[in-house]
Amino acid sequence: CGVKHASLVTRQGEVYTWGEESGGRLGHGVGKNVVQPRLVEALNSTTVDFVACGEFHSCAVTMTGELYTWGDGTHNAGLLGHGSNFSHWIPKRIGGPLEGLQVSSVACGPWHTALITSTGKLFTFGDGTFGVLGHGDRENVSYPREVESLLGLRTIAVACGVWHTAAVVEVIATQSIASLSSGKLFTWGDGDKNRLGHGDKEARLKPTCVPAIIDYNFQKIACGHSLTVGLTTSGQVFTMGSTVYGQLGNPQSDGKLPCLVGDKIALESIEEIACGAYHVAVLTSKNEVYTWGKGSNGRLGHGDVEDRKTPTLVEALKDRHVKYIACGSNYSAAICLHKWVSSAEQSQCSACRQAFGFTRKRHNCYHCGLVHCHSCSSRKVLRAALAPNPDKPYRVCDSCYAKLSKVAEASNHNRRNSLPRLSGENKDRLDKGDLRLSKAVVPSNMDLIKQLDNKAAKQGKKADTFSLARNSQTPLLQLKDVVFSTAVDLRRTAPRPVIAPSGVSSRSGSPFSRRSSPPRSATPIPTMSGLSFSKNVADSLKKT
Template sequence: MASEFMKNGPFDRDVEQAITGLKKGTHLLKYGRRGKPKFCPFKLSNDETVLIWYTGRVEKQLRLNQVSRIIPGQRTAIFLRYPRPDKEFQSFSLIYGHRSLDLICKDKDEAEAWFVSLKALISRWNCERWVIETKDDKDFDTRAKHIQGDSPLAFPFYGSDAKNKDFQNIDAHEVIGFGNIFSDVICTGPDRSRISAGSIGTSSSLSSGGADTSSGGASGVDNSVRVSYSSAVSSSSYGSGDDFDSLGDVLIWGRGVGAYASHTPGNLHDSRSDLSSPKALESTILLDIRSIACGSNHLMLVTKQGEIYSWGEESGGRLGHGVDADVCHPKLISALSGITIESVACGEFHTCAVSFCGDLYTWGDGTHYSGVLGHGNDTAHWIPKKVCGPLEGLHISSVSCGLWHTVIVTSLGQLFTIGDGVFGALGHGDRLSTNIPREVNSLKGMRVLRAACGAWHTAAIVEVVDFLDPVAAAKLFTWGDGDKGQLGHVDREARFIPACVASLLEPNFGLVACGHDTTVALSTSGQLYTMGSNAFGQLGNPKSDGKLPTLVGGIISNSFIEEIACGSHHIAALTSKAEVYTWGWGANGRLGHGDSVDRNTPTIVEVLKDKQVKSVVCGADFTAAVCLHKCASSLDQSVCSGCHLQFGFRRKRHNSI
C-alpha cells in the first residue's frame, strides 16, 4: 500500500521504511479511560488500514479511516488525568469520534516513527475522502472550507490555497519531514524557537505545518502543551536536531575509576586508580545510552531500549547481579530483562530504578540494613525487587537516593520518603524512621515536581499557587538537618516538615541537586543558587559565608545552565553550549582539571570543550559525562556499515566514527 501511494503522491522513502517498521510491531504504553496505563503490543496491519493491539488475549482494532486527528504530546483529557510531563516528546493521541487512543512510546526514535507514519496514513485516508467528495463539485472553495472546518486533516499540510497546488508534483518535504518533525511540533512555536530549560512550567502553542494544530476535534483536548525540563530537546547538540539519534560515549574521572577506563584484568581493588582528566569508558560495544547514575563506588547505565547495566564495587547487593563480585565494565542486570527501565538513581549502598510503566524497583542495602528499599523490612536484596505497599497503583515519575533515605515522586506530584528519619530528612514532622514508603502529608494539595537527597537533608521543587496569582510557581522547599546552612534558612535549625526557602521566593526553579551538606538549585532562567557548606569552595562564590543562598557568579554567569549534579563535596554544571564546569573539592581529580586542586569558582573542563556533552552526573567522589559520539539519522544507524546486518540493542564499535 505504501509503495502504491508513493506512485500517486509525495511519500518519501523514510516514511515508507517507518511504516514497514510499524507492521513488525512493538510494545506501547496505552492509557485507559480508567486505571493504570499498561503496556500492550501494537502493530499496523499488512494492508496499512488497521491499527491492532492486544489487551491480555483480546485483540482490538482501530481502522485508520475512522481517525480524524493525530495529536502530538499530552493534550487529551486522559493524559491530563494521568500526566507524564517527562514523556511529552514520546506521546501522541489518535482521535476517533468522541474518543481518543492515548499512547506513549519508549523513546523519541520510536515516537518519531509512529507519529510520522500514522500521520501520513491518516492524511491519505482524509485526502482520498476529500477527492471523492469534491470530484464533481463546482463550488470548490465552499467545499474546501466545509471540509477544513469538519476535518482538520482534510488539508493537513496545505493552506487555503490548496486548490492551486498540484498534488502529484509537490516536494515530499512539503508533505512531511521525517527527521525531527514530532519534537519540532511540540518544541517550536510560530517563530520556531527551541524550547529551553527556561520553559519549565510554561505553556507553548503548537505551530502549524507538519502536524495538526487546530482546536477542533474531540472534547477534552487541551491545546496548550506543558513541557518539562527533562523532555526538552537539548541545544547541546549544536543544531543537530537529533541528539537522541546519536550514539553516546561515557567519559569518567575522579577517585578510583581508572579500572573502568581500561581492560585491566584481575581484581578491581588492585587495579583501581584515580583519573584527574576525563577518559572514555572502555567497552567492546557501544551502548545506546539514555542516562547514567553514580553512587559512591558503583555506576548504573540505562539504554534507550530500557536495558539497565551496572558495574563497580559490589557491596551489599547494590549492583543487582545477585552475586558478591565486583564488575569492571557495564554488565546487564538480567533480573530486569523484559522490563523497560526509564531512569535509575544510586545511593551509597542501594540502587533504585523506575520502569516505563511507572513501577519502582530497589535493591542493595546489604551493608548497613537501613531500610531504604521500601519493602517493609531491613532485609538486603541482591537482585531488583518491585516496591508495592502504599505505592501500589501509583505511577512513579522519579526517585532520588541519599546515604540513608530514599525520596519518590509520583506523576501526580505526591512525595513519598523511606529510610532514616533521625534528622527529619523524611519530612513527616518527627524523627521516626520507616521502611515502607510514607507520603509527606504537609505537601498534599501541592504538586512536587522534583526532589533530591543529601546525606541528612532533602530538597524539592514544589508547585504552589498564590490566591492573588492563579499561575503556579515552582518554589524550593527544604527540610532535615540544617547545621551547615544546606536548607537555605537563616537560623540553620533542623526542619522536620518541608519549608519554603523564604529568601528565594522570586525565582522559579526547574532542577535541584544535593551534596553531603550542600543544596544547589537551578532557576528556570538558567541561574544557579547554592547553599550550605563552603569548606571546599563548593558554593562557587568565594565571598559567600553560607548564611543565605548565594547566586553563583563568575564566568558561568554568562552561560545558560541546563543541568546540575552534586557529589559529596563537588558540583558539576552543563551549559546550553555543551560546556562542563566543575568546582569544589578537587581531591583525586574529581573536578577533571588534571590536578587535585580545590576550585571555589566554576571552572570549565578544558578536555571536554571539543565534545558534544549531553549530560553530566556526579558520584560521591568522581564525575561522569555522556557525550554524543556520532550524529546520524535513525535510518543511517539501522544497519551496520561494516557487516550490513541490522542492529539489535547494541551497536558494534567498528561502525562508530
C-alpha cells in the same frame, strides 16, 4: 552515581551497573566487583526509564511507573522500602503503598530515599534521623510514606543529601483571571553548615520554604554532603551550605543564605546540575561542562587535584556533545552523544569485516554511527539515536535493529498490560483548569490574610494572591503542616543576586514550569492566602 558504584540506562531501557559490590547493590546476584558496565539481567523483562544510586542501594523506575530497589537492607532503617531488614541481591518491585500509583522519579541518599509520583505526590522512606524524611519526627520508615505536610501539592523535583532533603514544589500565583505556576524551594532535615538555606543551623522536621529566594522560579535541585544546589527556570544556579573547598562557587558568600553563582557562568544558561559530596558540575545550553569545589581524585576533570572556588570549564569535554552529567560522592560522569564515523576513515564493514569496493557500498548506522555494508544494514527502524527525526524510520545495522525491535516489543507489551506513566508531553496535556479552578482553602486567620493583601495593594501590587497549587481530587484541608520560615526578616537582609540578562532564555525540566516565570508582583512576601499559620508566625506578621 553512588559512592563506590554507578548505574546507567540505555535508550533501549536496559540497566547496567558496575563498581564495588556490597550487599547486592549492583543487582547481579553475585558477590563480585564489576570493573565495567554489566547488564542487570533481572530487569530484562521490563523497560527502565530512570535509575538512582545511594551508598548501599540502587533504585530503578520503569516506563510504566513501577519502582524496583535492591542492595544492602541490613541497617535496620528500612532502606529498600520493602518493610524488612533483608538485603536483596536482585531488583525487587515495591508494592504496598505504591500500588495503583505511577512513580515518575526517585532520588537516593546514603540512608533514605524519596520518590515522586506522576501526580506530584512525594513519598519518603528509610532512616529518619534529623527529620530527613519530612514526616514531623525522627522515626525510621520501612515502607514508602507520603509526606503529609505536602498533601495535595505537586512536587516537581526532589534530591537527597546525607542528612537533608530538598524539593521543588509547584505554586500557583493568581493575578486577576490569569494563573502562573512557579516552583519554590523547600528544604528539611539537618540544618548544620547552613545547608537548608534558612539562615540558621536548626533542624527542620517538615518541608520548609526557603524565604530568601522565594522570588525565583526553580525547576531542579541537587544535594551534596553539606550543600544544596538549585537551578531556576531562567538558567541561574543558587547554592547554600558550607563554604569548605569553595563548593558554593561564590568566594564572597559566607554560606548562611543562598547565593547566586556567577563568574564564568554568569552569562550562560544552565540546563543541568549535579552534586557530589563536596563538588558541583553544571551543563550549559552550549553543551559545555563547568565544575567547582573539592578537586581531590581528579573529580573536577581539570587534569589536577586542585580545588576550584569558582566555575571552571572542563576543557577535555569542549569538543564533545555532552548530553547529561552526573556526580558520585568523589567522581563525575558525562554522557556524550554518539560521534558519526566518517565513511572515508573506514575501509571495511564494522560487522562482516568485508572490504568496501565498487559493489560493496558504505552506509552509516543511524543508531551506533558505525559504517556498514548494505547487507549488514539493510533494515530501517524508528527512534534511532542519531536519526534527525525519531518518528521516521532510518537505516540501522542488524545488531542495532535487533536491540531496538526488542525494546519496541517490550514497550507495546507494557502498554497493553498497564497504563503508561505520564511523560513530559503527556503531563503538558493535564487539565490545567484543575489547577487554576481548584477551590480556595479557607484560611485559619482570614483577618490576617486580608491585612496582608491590603498592605500589598497599597504597595502597588493590584491585590495579587499567592496560593499553593492543589489537585481538584484532593480533599481541601487546611495546610497546617506546611511550614514557612518565621525568619521573615531574612528576606530584607538577604543579598539580592544580580538577575541574568533578559537574553537568557527561560526553560524548564518540569512541564508545569515551562510557562513563563511570574512577575515579581505575583510573588510577594511568603504570606499567602490558603495557608494556616502558627501563632508565632501570625504574631510576627502582625508586627510587620
